[in-house]
Amino acid sequence: MQFCVFRFLGNMLNTVSLCVLALAFAHSSAASNAKRGLAFADSADPTDISVAENTQVSWVYDWGTTAPSYLADSGITYIPMQWGASGVEDFAATVQASGAKTILGFNEPDMSSQSNIEPATAASLWTQYIQPLGADGVQLGAPAVTNGPTGTPWLSQFLGNCTECTFDFIPLHWYGEGLGNFYNYIWSFHGEFASWPLWVTEFASTSTNVSEVQDFCNQSIIYLDSLDWIGGYSWFAFYRETSGSYYNLLDANGNLNTLGEIYLDGTD
Ligand SMILES: *[C@@H]1O[C@H](CO)[C@@H](O)[C@H](O)[C@H]1NC(C)=O
Ligand SMILES: *[C@@H]1O[C@H](CO)[C@@H](O)[C@H](O)[C@H]1NC(C)=O
Ligand SMILES: *[C@@H]1O[C@H](CO)[C@@H](O)[C@H](O)[C@H]1NC(C)=O
Helix, strand or coil: CCCCCCCCCHHHHHHHHHHHHHHHHHHHHHHHHCCCCEEEECCCCCHHHHCCCCCCEEEEEEECCCCCCHHHHCCECCCCCCCCCCCHHHHHHHHHHHCEEEEEEEEECCCCCCCCHHHHHHHHHHHHHHHHHHHHCCCCEEEECCCCCCCCHHHHHHHHHCCCCCCCCCEEEEEEEEEHHHHHHHHHHHHHHCCCCEEEEEEECCCCCCHHHHHHHHHHHHHHCCCCCCCEECCCCCEECCCCCCCCCCCCCCCHHHHHHHHHHCCC
């Protein structure tokens, strides 16, 4: 719903311009899907974000804490992430300064090659530095574990240690082949951590068959949209194609490829 205020102070042209802006804004807001996000950290090609404007995409994260300047006029909400233990003491102040309403916690802390934090240590850092944001009304997304064998055991131990913590949702990552395998995993995760909505903040089909990857993306986003315990999701990733990549959403020049067209403009 939108309306135009006729103040009769300026000339007719100014009044018309204000109304046109209001209409344009109303249109772009109505089109996006509140669940659908982008995983995008390609600082080499920041203007690629322009193809995501006025699409189904409503939010973006880049594994960092501070919104990149290229998002300023995009109409896409930035969600900061505290990637690992380093710099965690500054995170709350950064989030408060930016006015962000939602945050993401540690990235794949169960992996030695990723943020690699012991559950007890992560819980202690969380309690001291991240939990206070919850009292300010910021929506807290728990650490995001992998779908490898260390993933859900890490999360259980973290939750067991984080007795003072509250979470608004739990993110998770999944890579593999086959819709059935993906659906089984998220349902099993939902069964184990039933108290929280889930966000799938990295997922992709690792098939090397392009039409299989496209079908996986097309079907899975429709399915995720239909589940009321899924609060958000972001396909991996909003990157340009490179040789041997099958799940990136952009072609080599930064335009949407077929997969990108499915994900950004597909049915919701
Ligand atoms: C706390 O985390 C440690 C690993 O850091 C784990 O050994 C322990 O079982 C956890 N405690 C609970 C209650 O889950
Ligand atoms: C790719 O997958 C589709 C659907 O499963 C199949 O029909 C097609 O033969 C596959 N293509 C190749 C090159 O394997
Ligand atoms: C996506 O799936 C629907 C059926 O669920 C199908 O009608 C549509 O053609 C598919 N789109 C693409 C681009 O594959």
